[in-house]
Amino acid sequence: MSDLTERARQLDATHAHTDRRSQFRIPEDVIYLDGNSLGALSTAAAETAADVVSRQWGGQLIRAWNESDWWGAPERVGDTIGALVGAAPGQVVVTDSTSVNLFKVVVAASRMRPGRSTVLTDPDSFPTDLYITRSAADLLGLTVELVPVAEAAGRIAELGSSLALASYSHVDYRTGELWDLEALTRAAHDVGALACWDLCHSAGVVPVGLDDGGADFAIGCGYKYLSGGPGAPSFVYVAQRHLADFDSPLTGWQGHASPFAMSRDYEPAASITRARVGTAPLISLLTLEAALTAFDGLDLQEVRRRSLSLTGFFLECLGALGVDLPLATPREDEHRGSQVSLRHPEAYAVVQALIARGVIGDFREPDIVRLGFAPLYLSHADALAAAEHVAAVLRDKEYERPEFRTRAAVT
């Protein structure tokens, strides 16, 4: 047994109490390093999806709204996610997509800061955040400034009372860098502005601490580390102190204070319910709810320790195996999310070669091999095996094979 194999065995023993692999259904021949794009299927999710379809929809029909409490699901699942991101109950609801939720937040936040003309966001945000922020700002006559998060605090101070909102990602989707939510939120508050955080790549792997960090708003998706299923609906957080002023532009009937009164005038619910719009996709929403049971009994601090151990050990293995690709991800634990991104000029083909070997990661423009470590269902043994495959692909230059260079529709 090699030293690395023995190290993997020891680390897996040390972190045995956070191993939830048995709750997931991952194909035998796969090392799945793309749980940060589409989380894996759990048995609970599969069983609930079947139950929602056959027993609830098929058997209860319209009565399921009451008998299975479909109506309360967006807030109920919201509170469950809230517990994972450090939000007390009543501040998170699951509804719509991340893009749509960001639109609500940018408009509502800007309306809370009348007379302030600027919204700040990161040029390296996931593109939808840039597009949506600009669209919302256009409708309101505001300006969007793109400032990298590393320079944001300084720019916030310069902008002062002209800043309405700073909207940033907690973890960079490409590099995996983890940013300081509390410090940047404080910088925004220091000039009287608001802060919104995109938690797509931190929810479920980092103890986000929304309440403790003083965040005003947050959004995030349900299908990455939360494993809610493809296109699972998104969540939106509005801090309790802002609920009464949260004036969403998407005033759907399900956000109404008395939706079944069918009034002609919109009166928003007093609670986070006001962020609801239309009918949620219930099969997807309730499947997400079931998926979240994988976190039952786990503290996010424990999950975070396992996550850092996995990515840290993976980096150690790469080093030991002679892989010296430039690292896009910070080596320091406090700056690293739950992924390792390597740079390679043939990154797309490298990813394809790895997939052919059963190691599923993904490519991100322009040169990123992105490998995500969903801690609940990955082991240190997986991390070592993945590192060995990366070393083999590079050593044998498998990325030069023509079949790995043909781009698929979805990259």
Add this chain to the structure above:
Amino acid sequence: MSDLTERARQLDATHAHTDRRSQFRIPEDVIYLDGNSLGALSTAAAETAADVVSRQWGGQLIRAWNESDWWGAPERVGDTIGALVGAAPGQVVVTDSTSVNLFKVVVAASRMRPGRSTVLTDPDSFPTDLYITRSAADLLGLTVELVPVAEAAGRIAELGSSLALASYSHVDYRTGELWDLEALTRAAHDVGALACWDLCHSAGVVPVGLDDGGADFAIGCGYKYLSGGPGAPSFVYVAQRHLADFDSPLTGWQGHASPFAMSRDYEPAASITRARVGTAPLISLLTLEAALTAFDGLDLQEVRRRSLSLTGFFLECLGALGVDLPLATPREDEHRGSQVSLRHPEAYAVVQALIARGVIGDFREPDIVRLGFAPLYLSHADALAAAEHVAAVLRDKEYERPEFRTRAAVT
């Protein structure tokens, strides 16, 4: 055998070729007259939901985007729905909720008619349409006028060049009245304005004829007569001639011309894809796609004849059985959607009494007993049985029982 029983038998024989009941899983003890709120489960939908969860998500994982063409699903399902509402391919996409899609349309349509200050809609629209239309108009500095559809043509002519958009429901959700899409669209066009139609209560039961009727935009939900499952995503239609100018305020990455280039600047896709925003809830979306196979081989004109025969026969039965409640639904075939709404001062309790008898309809404020006839899985025998239950509930005043007067959370 009574005359009505014999009539039902004959009518079911006449319409046997449009009977798809065997494809649906409806509980034995239920006559389901709420398919206009939540369509029933089909075997195809149940099987596909299980396949999407276990084989696609569970087995293919992230590869399903290509291997199962998840990426193309919104447009693919859109074209299938398009065929049911008279839209040639390339003009319909399935995405988001009806409310969110209406928001896109009101903003985009108004932007196509700069300088025009008024949006017209029906005070009796489903409330979300009113709320969303007002919110969109507020952002643009426009005025919303509420004018009943019966008076809309006259008001459109008066407003002339100040009208940007007339936005109406094709079938009134409470009364079931079917409006003249072509005539009202022409009235809007005559003054240079645009027309949007809410097809929630006509898609799948009326040959809507969007292209032939000259409609500019339409929206509608997937979970009523289309039986796509609870909260199935919604569809939006943008006429081919408007696609290049459709400037949606919800500029998500999936509507980008090159989404995987991850560009910082938004460039909308040339096609209907530009109405996409974020990732669709795929389990719900693909379940809807499977549900639509119930329409395979059917002409909507045939479905419409069956629908009118069912509601017409139900009215005949009510009359023969001495039920003389005021009718909210027009008796004339050309003005009737696929439902029968009766007025009763104790409408809520009447509906509960019917549900206790296994006849599931729903209550709508203030006094409506709403009974929907989803033609694909209801028979004339069902219509007769339902009428007999209505007669019995009224004859025995079952609605006076206390247990039927307690309001549930979702009415």
